[in-house]
Every structure is written in C-alpha cells, then in structure tokens.
Amino acid sequence: xxxxxxxxxxxxxxxxxDAGSDFYQESYPLDPEFEVLQKDPKHLHxxxxxxxxxxxxxxxxxRTNDYRSNKSTVRRHTASRSRSRRDSTVHRRTSTIGGDxxxxxxxxxxxxxxxxxxxxxxxxRLKELPIPMSQKKEMKNKIMNEPNLRLQGYENFxxxxxxxxxxxxxxxxxxxxxxxxWKGSLRHIEGNFGTGVVAFFLFVKWLFFLNxxxxxxxxxxxxxxxxxxxxxxGFNCTDSxxxxxxxxxxxNSSQTENxxxxxxxxxxxxxxxxxxxxxxxxNTVLSYTVGSVEMYYNIPLAYILVMLACYFISMVxxxxxxxxxxxxxxxxxxxQFYLYCNLVFGGWDFCIDNEKAAxxxxxAIYNEIKAALETEKLTEERQGRTRKExxxxxxxxxxxxxxxxxxxxxxxxxxxxTFDFSTKQIEQHxxxxxxxxxxxxxxxxxxxxSMIIVSMNIIVPFTFxxxxxxxxxxxxxxxxxxxxxTVFLRLASLVVLYASLxxxxxxxxxxxxxxxxxxxxxxxxxxxxxxxxxxxxxxxFGMHVILTFIVNFVRSLLAKHLNNKFFExxxxxxxxxxxxxxxxxxxxxxCWFGMFYAxxxxxLAAVMFFFLFYIKKFNCVINxxxxxxxxxxxxxxxxxxxxxxxxxxxxxxxxxxxxxxxxPSKSCGPFSGEKTVWSLMVDLFMSWPEWIQxxxxxxxxxxxxxxxxxxxxxxxxxYSAINSANRHMVVVLKNQLVLExxxxxxxxxxxxxxxxxxxxxxxxxxxxxxxxxxxxSDSRNT
Amino acid sequence: xxxxxxxFTEDELQDYQDLTYFTKKEVLYAHQKxxxxxxxxxxxxxxxxxxxxxxxxxxELSVNPFGERICKVFSSSQDxxxxxxxxxxxxxxxxxxxxxxxxxxxxxxxxDFDGDDMLGISDLKQIINRLTNxxxxxxxxxSMLIQNILAEADLDDDNALSFAEFEHIIDRSPDFLSSFxxxx
Numbered sequence: 001x002x003x004x005x006x007x008x009x010x011x012x013x014x015x016x017x018d019a020g021s022d023f024y025q026e027s028y029p030l031d032p033e034f035e036v037l038q039k040d041p042k043h044l045h046x047x048x049x050x051x052x053x054x055x056x057x058x059x060x061x062x063r064t065n066d067y068r069s070n071k072s073t074v075r076r077h078t079a080s081r082s083r084s085r086r087d088s089t090v091h092r093r094t095s096t097i098g099g100d101x102x103x104x105x106x107x108x109x110x111x112x113x114x115x116x117x118x119x120x121x122x123x124x125r126l127k128e129l130p131i132p133m134s135q136k137k138e139m140k141n142k143i144m145n146e147p148n149l150r151l152q153g154y155e156n157f158x159x160x161x162x163x164x165x166x167x168x169x170x171x172x173x174x175x176x177x178x179x180x181x182w183k184g185s186l187r188h189i190e191g192n193f194g195t196g197v198v199a200f201f202l203f204v205k206w207l208f209f210l211n212x213x214x215x216x217x218x219x220x221x222x223x224x225x226x227x228x229x230x231x232x233x234g235f236n237c238t239d240s241x242x243x244x245x246x247x248x249x250x251x252n253s254s255q256t257e258n259x260x261x262x263x264x265x266x267x268x269x270x271x272x273x274x275x276x277x278x279x280x281x282x283n284t285v286l287s288y289t290v291g292s293v294e295m296y297y298n299i300p301l302a303y304i305l306v307m308l309a310c311y312f313i314s315m316v317x318x319x320x321x322x323x324x325x326x327x328x329x330x331x332x333x334x335x336q337f338y339l340y341c342n343l344v345f346g347g348w349d350f351c352i353d354n355e356k357a358a359x360x361x362x363x364a365i366y367n368e369i370k371a372a373l374e375t376e377k378l379t380e381e382r383q384g385r386t387r388k389e390x391x392x393x394x395x396x397x398x399x400x401x402x403x404x405x406x407x408x409x410x411x412x413x414x415x416x417x418t419f420d421f422s423t424k425q426i427e428q429h430x431x432x433x434x435x436x437x438x439x440x441x442x443x444x445x446x447x448x449x450s451m452i453i454v455s456m457n458i459i460v461p462f463t464f465x466x467x468x469x470x471x472x473x474x475x476x477x478x479x480x481x482x483x484x485x486t487v488f489l490r491l492a493s494l495v496v497l498y499a500s501l502x503x504x505x506x507x508x509x510x511x512x513x514x515x516x517x518x519x520x521x522x523x524x525x526x527x528x529x530x531x532x533x534x535x536x537x538x539x540x541f542g543m544h545v546i547l548t549f550i551v552n553f554v555r556s557l558l559a560k561h562l563n564n565k566f567f568e569x570x571x572x573x574x575x576x577x578x579x580x581x582x583x584x585x586x587x588x589x590x591c592w593f594g595m596f597y598a599x600x601x602x603x604l605a606a607v608m609f610f611f612l613f614y615i616k617k618f619n620c621v622i623n624x625x626x627x628x629x630x631x632x633x634x635x636x637x638x639x640x641x642x643x644x645x646x647x648x649x650x651x652x653x654x655x656x657x658x659x660x661x662x663x664p665s666k667s668c669g670p671f672s673g674e675k676t677v678w679s680l681m682v683d684l685f686m687s688w689p690e691w692i693q694x695x696x697x698x699x700x701x702x703x704x705x706x707x708x709x710x711x712x713x714x715x716x717x718x719y720s721a722i723n724s725a726n727r728h729m730v731v732v733l734k735n736q737l738v739l740e741x742x743x744x745x746x747x748x749x750x751x752x753x754x755x756x757x758x759x760x761x762x763x764x765x766x767x768x769x770x771x772x773x774x775x776x777s778d779s780r781n782t
Numbered sequence: 783x784x785x786x787x788x789x790f791t792e793d794e795l796q797d798y799q800d801l802t803y804f805t806k807k808e809v810l811y812a813h814q815k816x817x818x819x820x821x822x823x824x825x826x827x828x829x830x831x832x833x834x835x836x837x838x839x840x841x842e843l844s845v846n847p848f849g850e851r852i853c854k855v856f857s858s859s860q861d862x863x864x865x866x867x868x869x870x871x872x873x874x875x876x877x878x879x880x881x882x883x884x885x886x887x888x889x890x891x892x893x894d895f896d897g898d899d900m901l902g903i904s905d906l907k908q909i910i911n912r913l914t915n916x917x918x919x920x921x922x923x924x925s926m927l928i929q930n931i932l933a934e935a936d937l938d939d940d941n942a943l944s945f946a947e948f949e950h951i952i953d954r955s956p957d958f959l960s961s962f963x964x965x966x
Contacts (some may be wrong), residue, residue, distance in 0.1 A: 127801050127874065128884050130891070132858035133867030136801045174805045187965050195960045297847075340930040341951045344906070345889065346958040348911055350846060350876060351965060358845035362915040369910075369919065373926055634956035734937065741938025 026116050072423050116151055117159045181205065185617055191353040193575065194361065196631025197620065200577055203640045204613050207588055211606035214310045218599050221306045223275050225297050229286040266446055267534040267598075272527060276534075278597045279527035300670035300680055304659070307596055311652055314592065318648060322641035343368060360626040370396060397471045404485055407463065411489060412496045415449065420501040422448040449532075449607035453493045457586070458543075459487045460578065483578045487643055490586050491650050491688040494593070497536075498654050501529055506662070524668035526597045534601065535593030540587060541608050548619045556623040574627040575620045581640050584727055585647050586611065592651035596658075789813070789828040802874035809870065812966055815840070816869050824866070834862030837869070842964045848892050853963035855891045876964040885962050886952040890945050901943040903928055 057317045122143050126136050151159050182205060263271055274281055288296040404597045422445045464485045468478050507523040522528040552573060559571025591605035596744050661680045664671035671677045685693070698704055790798075790810070798809045817824040820836050834853045843849040853862040856872040864872070874880060893901055895908050902942045906928050910919065919927065935943055935951050943951075952958050 123800050127803060128881070130875075130884070130887050133801065133871050134858065137797055140797065140801065170799070170805050174807050177805075177808070190965070195957070199960075338934045338951050338954055340927060341935050342955045342957065344909055344913065344927075344931060345893065345948075345951060346955045346961050348847060349961045350842060350963060351961075352845055353841035355845055359915075362847075362913065363917060366914040366917040366919070367928060369914065370923070373923055373930075376926075376930075407823075633960045634955050737937045738939050741940055744938070745940060 011448065022178065042533065065778070083653040117155075117162070119146065121661055153661065162326070180771060182613060185613075186192050187351075189617065189620060190349070192357045193620065193626055194349045194352065194357070194631070195633040196636050197575060199631070199636045200581055200640070201616070202236070202615065203581065203637070204584055204609055204616065206321065207584060208606055208609040208613065209564075210314065211588075211602050211609060214313065215600065215606055216596075217313070217605035218306055218595075218602060221302055222281070222299075222599055225286065225302065226275060226281055226299065229288055229297060265535070265538050266443075267531040267538075272531070276598055276600045277527045277530045278670075279524040281599075281670045283670045283672050300674075301328045301600075301684065303670045304677060304680060307448055307599075310595065311592070311655070312604070315648065315652075318641060318645050322638065322645060332488060339372060343372065357626060360628070364626075364628055393472055400467050400471050403467060404464065407460060408485075408489060408492050411460065414456070415452055415493055415496040416500050418452045419449045419497070422446070423504065447535065447539060449497070450536045453497070454540055454543050457490060458547075460489050464489075479578065483582075483639070483643070486578070486582055487646065490582060490589075491647065492591065494650060497532070501532060523663045526665060526669055530597030530601070531593055533590055534598055534604075537590045537594065537601070537604065537608070540590070541612075544583065544612065544615055548615050548623070551622045575624040576627075577631050577636055578639070580616055580619070581636070581643065584609075584616075585640070585643050587612070588644065588649045589647040592648060595657065596655050783836075787891075788890060797920065798870060800817050802870055803879040804870070804874060806844050808877075808966060811865060812870055812873050813934075815966065816866050829866045831863050831865045832869075837862070837864050847915065851892050851895065863902075873964065873966055876962070877966065878963060882952060883949070885959065887945075888953070889958075889962055890948050899945070899947060903941060906931060 122160075123140050126139055129136065150156075183200070186198055186201060260270075267276070271277075275281075281299060281303060283300050286299060288295055288297070291421075342367070347368075349361065351360055398467055425445045426442065464482050468482055471478075471481070473481060505522070505528070555571040556573060557571075558567045559573075562568075569597070587605060587608060591601055594601045658677070660676060662676065664674055664677055666672050671680060674680055790813070793807060793959050795806045797957050798804065799806050803811070804812065813824075813828065816832075819839055820830070820832050823830040823832065833855075834850065838844050838849050843852060846852065850862060852872065853864060854860065856875075857864045858868050875884060890901070893905060893909055895905050896902070907924065910924065910927060932941060932943075935947050936942075937947055938948075
C-alpha cells in the first residue's frame with residue numbers, strides 16, 4: 001500500500017467506498033495499470049489473464065518441462081523440447097511496461113538445477129524467444145556461467161554424442177547449402193513470380209532428382225554388371241535351344257546403314273543394340289571369380305527386381321511428397337479452411353524483391369479478394385436462380401461434356417489410324433530399296449504418330465478452354481475442370497498408343513516355332529516398344545525447345561516491341577502453371593512406361609529434366625508476364641502430385657500387365673525363352689525352402705484372408721467412428737467458446753459499469769465532503 | 783568473405799549460431815548483406831545502427847507492404863532503426879528453418895499495428911489496405927471482407943483476433959510457412 005494512500009485515509013472520513021477501493025489497491029499494490037483503469041474502465045479487458053503477455057504462461061510451462069526433463073531420459077528430452085517449442089512463444093511487450101517486466105517474466109534460471117545438457121538445451125531454446133539479440137546474449141552468458149552439474153559416465157558419453165551430432169548436422173547443412181542446385185534461379189523466380197510458380201520449379205527439380213536416383217539404381221545393378229561381365233556375345237547354340245538360335249539370328253541380321261543423326265533420334269540402327277534398350281541384355285547367369293570363389297550374377301532376376309524396385313521407389317516418393325498435400329485437401333474439404341484469413345495473412349509473398357513483381361502481387365491480391373467476394377455473391381445468386389435458368393445451365397454443361405467426350409474419342413481414333421497407317425507405310429518402304437528423297441518420307445512416317453500426339457496435346461486444350469466458358473463455373477472450378485480434361489486427353493492418347501502397340505505384338509494363333517510371334521511383328525518387340533517411347537520422348541522434348549525458344553519467344557518479342565493491339569493479343573502470354581506441369585508430368589509418364597523396355601531411359605529423362613528446368617525458366621522469365629492469378633504453393637503442389645500419381649498408374653498398370661501376361665520375345669532380352677516375365681519369379685519362388693512357400697500359401701488361403709479382411713473392416717469402422725466423434729466435439733467446443741466469449745463480454749461490461757458507478761459515488765462523496773467542510777468552516781467563521 | 787570474417791571473433795559467431803537459425807557462414811553472409819546497405823557505416827562499426835530508411839533499401843523489405851512495421855518490430859530501440867543484431871534476428875525469423883510458432887508470433891506482432899495485443903478491425907483494415915495498395919476496395923467490400931475474416935476466425939465473438947485465434951489460423955494455413963520467408 002502506498003504511503004500517500006495512508007495519509008489520505010487519515011484525513012478522510014471513512015466511507016465503505018474508500019475501503020473498497022483501498023482493498024482493490026491492496027490486492028494489486030504495484031499495478032501501474034490501475035490508475036488507467038480508474039480513469040477509463042473500458043481498459044479493463046487488457047488485465048485479463050488471456051491478454052497478459054503469453055510469456056507468463058510460457059515460462060511456467062518451460063520450467064515444469066525442465067524439471068521433468070532433468071530426471072528423464074534423452075528421448076524424453078527431445079519430446080519435451082518439441083513440446084515446449086510450441087509453448088514458449090514469449091511475447092515482447094512493446095507497450096509502456098517495457099524491459100524490466102520482460103526480464104522478470106523470463107525463466108528465473110538460478111532456481112533450476114542444471115547440468116551441462118539441460119543448460120545447452122536452454123541455450124538452444126533461446127533462439128525461439130522474440131527478444132533482441134543483446135538480451136539473448138545476456139541470458140546465454142547467465143546460463144553458461146551457472147555452476148553446472150557435470151555429467152558422469154554414460155550420461156556424459158550420450159551428451160557428448162548428441163553434441164557431436166548437432167555439430168555434424170550444421171556442418172552438413174552448411175555444405176549442402178553451398179552445393180544446392182539452381183539456388184539462384186529459384187530465388188530469382190521467387191522474387192518475380194511468387195511462391196506458387198516456384199513450386200512448379202521445385203517440382204521439376206524433384207523429378208530430376210527422382211530420375212537421377214532411379215537411373216543410378218539401374219546403372220549400378222543392371223548396366224554396370226552387364227558391361228563388366230558381359231565380354232563377348234558368342235552364339236554356340238545347340239539345335240534344341242530355340243531362344244539362342246533366335247537371338248543369333250537377331251543379332252547377326254544386317255542393319256541397314258543410315259544417317260547417324262537420324263538413328264540417334266529414332267533409337268534405331270546401332271543404338272538399337274546398345275545398353276539403352278531391353279534387347280541388349282542377356283538371359284544368362286553371369287559368373288565371375290572373386291579370389292578363388294566363383295560368384296554368379298543372375299541378369300534376368302536382377303532386371304526384374306531392379307525394375308520393380310524402381311517402380312516401388314517412385315511410388316513411395318510420390319506418396320510421401322503427396323501426403324502433406326492430401327492432408328491439406330482434407331482440411332479444405334471439411335470446411336475448416338480459412339479462405340479469407342489465408343488471403344489476408346498469408347497473401348503476401350515476403351520473398352518478392354522488386355517493384356514490378358510487387359505491383360503485380362498487389363493487383364493479384366486485390367483481384368483474388370474481389371473474386372472471392374463475388375463467388376460468395378454468386379453462390380447466393382445461385383440459390384435464387386429460377387428453374388428455367390438452371391435447366392439452361394444444365395443443358396449447356398451436358399452439351400459441352402458430350403462434345404469433350406467426342407473430341408477425346410476422335411483423338412483416340414486419329415492416333416490409332418495414324419499409327420496403323422505409318423507402320424504399314426514403313427514396311428512397304430523397307431521392302432524396297434530406299435532412295436535419298438524417300439528417306440525423308442520414311443522419317444516422316446516414323447515420326448507421324450509422335451507428331452500427331454504432340455500436336456493434339458497442343459491444340460485440343462485450347463478448345464477445352466474455349467468450351468469451358470459456356471459452362472458458367474466459378475473460376476477455380478473452371479481451372480480444375482480444364483486440367484482434368486487435359487489430363488484425360490494426354491492419358492487417352494497414351495492408352496491408344498498402348499493399344500496399337502499391343503495389337504502389333506500379339507497374335508491370335510501364336511506359332512511356337514518361329515522367332516517372332518506373328519509374321520509382321522518386329523523381331524524383338526520390347527525393343528520396338530522402347531524405340532517408340534524413345535521417339536515420342538525425343539520429339540516431345542524437341543517440341544518444347546522449338547516452342548519455347550522460337551515460337552513463344554518471337555511472340556513475346558512481337559508483343560513487347562510492337563504497340564499493336566493485334567500483336568499484343570497474339571503475343572502476350574502468362575505462365576500457365578497447369579499446362580507446364582502437365583508437360584513435365586507427361587515426360588515423366590513416358591519415362592516410367594518406357595523404363596522397362598529401355599532401362600537407360602530414366603537417365604535420358606534426368607538429363608531432359610535438367611534442361612527442361614532451364615527451358616521452362618526461359619519461358620517463365622523471358623517470354624511470360626506474371627500471371628494475374630494467384631497460384632498457391634500448397635495447392636499447386638498437391639495438384640502436381642495428384643496428376644503425377646494418376647499418370648504413374650497409367651504407366652505402371654500396362655507394364656504390370658505385360659510382365660504378367662505377355663510372352664517375352666524369343667530372340668532378345670533377359671527373359672527370352674520364358675513363358676512370361678513373371679514366370680521367372682514363380683520359378684524363383686518355387687526354389688525357396690518349403691516352409692516359406694507354405695507360409696505364403698497359407699497367407700492366401702480363405703482361412704487367413706477372411707479374418708484379416710474382417711479385422712481391417714472393423715479397424716476402419718473404429719477409426720471412422722472416432723473421427724466423427726471428434727468432429728462433433730469440435731463443433732460443441734466451438735459453440736462453447738462462443739458462449740464463453742459472450743459471458744466474458746457480459747461480465748466485463750458489468751464490471752466496468754460497476755467501477756464507473758464506484759467512481760461516480762466517490763466523486764459525489766468527495767463533493768459532499770467538500771461541501772461539509774465548507775459548511776463547517778462557514779459555521780466556524782460565523 | 784575474408785574481410786567479413788575479420789570483423790567477428792569466433793566467440794561472437796558461435797553466439798550468433800546458437801541464438802539464431804543460421805550457421806556461421808550464413809551469419810557472415812547476412813552481415814555482408816547488411817554491410818551492403820551502408821558500407822561506409824558498417825565498415826567502421828560492424829554493429830552500427832542503421833536508420834529505417836537505409837534498412838528499407840533491402841530489396842525484400844523495400845517492396846513489402848509491411849516493411850516499416852517489420853523494422854519497428856525487430857528494432858531493439860522500437861523506432862525502426864536496426865543494428866546488425868536486430869537485422870540478424872529478423873532474418874533468422876524469416877529463414878527457412880524457423881519453426882511455425884516463431885514465425886506466427888512475429889507475424890502477429892507485425893500485423894498488430896496499434897500494439898494492443900489484438901488484431902482489431904482497424905488492424906485488419908490497415909493490413910488489407912496495405913495488401914491491395916493502390917487498388918482500394920470500396921467500403922462495402924471492405925466491411926464484407928472483414929466480416930468474413932471474423933466469421934472464419936474470431937471464435938469468441940469479440941470482433942478482434944487474439945493471438946490464440948491467430949495461431950489457430952496459421953496452423954490451418956498451408957501457405958503461411960512458404961510465404962512468410964525471405965531467402966538470404
């Protein structure tokens with residue numbers, strides 16, 4: 001209690017009101033805000049515990065955590081650390097109270113029993129505190145100068161090891177930072193186009209590394225052994241060994257000499273019999289000696305295992321990367337997504353570093369806000385739509401969807417017949433002597449299917465984009481629909497390609513005694529398929545180069561330097577993220593599909609992605625203007641991953657089918673002579689010890705499968721029940737929170753009213769007293 | 783690099799490494815950046831205090847609608863002038879390795895223009911105006927937007943966002959981490 005108050009009390013006549021306020025003052029003796037409170041009762045809410053600095057709460061938690069973690073094991077340490085990381089969001093008061101309060105709220109370190117490890121942890125945690133560096137340093141010194149308990153024995157060893165780990169970690173991080181690929185490019189793009197577009201480039205980078213990993217695997221386990229151990233190809237065949245005879249005839253058949261450039265881009269000629277294609281790998285078990293021990297390397301087995309492993313790795317990587325995105329989508333679909341908050345609080349990309357990009361960003365945010373508000377109005381409007389309008393829109397959508405399907409089917413038919421036509425033409429020509437001017441024609445036929453497919457991929461999406469405007473969707477839905485349709489177009493063209501390839505390599509009446517399954521199918525159909533995919537890949541890449549550096553570049557130049565409405569219309573381009581993502585995904589799909597038939601295709605794809613990064617960067621930075629639309633990093637990332645996953649399935653399923661069903665060609669490859677590729681695995685399985693076989697067979701009996709299935713269903717049910725209960729709980733708690741908020745508001749109002757009355761009463765009492773005193777002095781005077 | 787190194791002792795660097803999300807090399811790199819803002823001042827005194835106007839020449843801050851606010855929040859003298867240590871604090875919060883709660887904490891303070899520890903309607907208005915810059919929303923749009931934000935996030939109905947509510951938003955915002963970041 002302050003001395004001033006005491007004196008006052010002696011002079012004053014004692015009313016209960018004064019006692020009340022004194023009591024109040026006593027319970028908050030040094031509260032500087034009390035003065036303010038008396039003047040302005042509205043200020044009361046700043047005194048609420050929840051509004052007090054979050055530091056107070058945080059420090060207490062921090063201390064308890066430390067107390068606990070002192071006793072517990074290292075594992076507990078890390079757990080409590082991660083927990084306290086969430087809690088210790090200390091707030092730096094910028095208001096009147098300033099520095100001293102702040103320090104008093106930080107943990108009082110002298111009280112704690114510390115040892116070296118916890119002290120170190122303490123220091124590591126300092127970086128999370130939002131206080132200036134000088135104070136952090138002070139605190140660090142304080143902690144370091146404390147008398148620490150020395151750790152003994154095993155504890156000490158563990159602690160040393162931990163410290164070493166963290167040291168190594170920073171070292172590794174430092175050196176990784178130095179060799180990080182495309183750091184400058186990414187930064188540049190981010191500064192100019194924002195995080196959404198950078199997400200695309202990170203995606204390309206991710207694919208590049210994925211393909212590097214895959215090709216490394218394949219090279220190490222498949223190509224390298226083949227090179228090192230596969231010395232010469234001699235064919236000393238016995239009459240009964242059909243595979244050997246066929247291989248002999250395949251490898252010794254003369255190749256027509258051709259232009260070497262053409263051979264390289266078509267994958268024919270000398271390239272056909274290199275490690276690039278399936279046909280080159282042998283079906284032998286290679287043997288070598290290490291010291292005096294003879295070792296074996298089973299190429300066919302290695303081939304299939306490596307391939308399956310690569311597909312598996314790809315899938316795991318996609319799922320891992322997509323998991324985050326899916327999570328978010330779930331949040332979004334559950335309606336717990338903060339659209340507007342996201343726009344306002346997460347809208348600005350803090351990485352933007354130049355005036356022009358900033359202006360675009362301002363504009364984009366403005367547009368997005370407007371669009372969001374308008375969408376809201378639209379939904380309201382939709383509810384008010386008349387039945388006639390609804391029918392009209394429905395009819396429009398129906399017609400457009402039918403049109404889209406017709407276009408897709410049309411594309412399929414065109415591709416099928418082109419493929420048919422071109423193969424027939426090539427065969428006709430190959431039987432005759434080729435003259436120089438017909439060479440070009442032949443080349444044209446070779447590339448005709450690829451050309452048709454690629455040009456369709458360019459033209460048809462434009463049609464889709466035009467058609468969608470008749471459907472009257474909201475902009476986001478519009479983008480999504482166009483994307484889905486375009487994905488279908490690309491995949492459909494691939495499916496048709498598969499079908500026509502399949503038609504070429506299978507026959508209804510397989511004749512077992514010739515090397516080729518049908519009379520007009522290629523000798524080594526796997527290599528043939530690999531070549532087709534190789535051609536498509538090369539052509540697709542070529543188109544990217546041409547479109548980017550010639551067509552689009554010229555367009556952008558026209559738009560920039562000729563101030564003409566018409567040229568601006570033709571020339572101006574924005575970086576359409578979904579289109580470019582599709583380009584990249586398409587390349588990857590081709591790579592996955594062709595990988596089985598041309599193992600080194602993944603290496604080629606890695607190289608392509610390396611250059612694609614620069615091609616796309618050129619397209620983005622030089623050719624395009626920043627898009628007026630906001631691309632969200634998270635949303636675009638999850639979109640890429642979903643599309644990639646779908647494409648993965650489209651690439652992998654045909655491969656799985658061919659492994660399981662199709663007969664490998666007899667004249668080439670690691671599986672010649674087998675009935676199917678999979679039968680090799682079956683043989684291998686049969687050679688395993690009997691008990692393993694029995695176990696596996698048991699796993700496939702109904703006695704195991706049915707109970708297993710039931711347990712799974714029960715688990716599923718259990719989790720879905722928990723989920724729905726939780727969701728219900730969220731709703732209940734939310735309502736409760738709102739009620740609490742109302743209660744608080746109500747109580748605060750009451751309290752401030754009370755204080756106001758109190759003040760008024762006191763003022764009145766003082767007035768009365770003054771009047772009394774006046775009267776007293778008056779009466780004394782008289 | 784050699785010149786930059788000579789300005790710090792090994793102990794200082796160790797301190798900085800322990801107290802920020804940076805490694806020693808990155809601290810030195812940050813100092814280079816800081817120095818390039820005002821070479822003549824920082825050359826003499828590595829921890830010189832730069833006025834806010836100088837600091838706002840840092841490219842990311844210069845175009846950032848909240849640039850001034852950021853300087854003020856991180857300045858130890860609270861007037862927007864920053865020493866190198868303040869600058870390092872700032873970059874540490876904005877770097878990739880800083881965890882979400884730390885970022886959320888500072889974001890809240892940056893957005894809290896009037897310093898009352900709540901994001902009230904006036905704060906929100908200010909944020910939106912700075913975001914859209916020249917293209918101003920009209921009054922009805924603005925009030926509608928603010929209503930929507932409050933409807934989404936203001937759980938206790940007091941027409942302002944407390945830190946807890948803000949943190950909740952950030953938890954649910956997938957893009958916050960990637961957007962609230964400045965690459966050194």
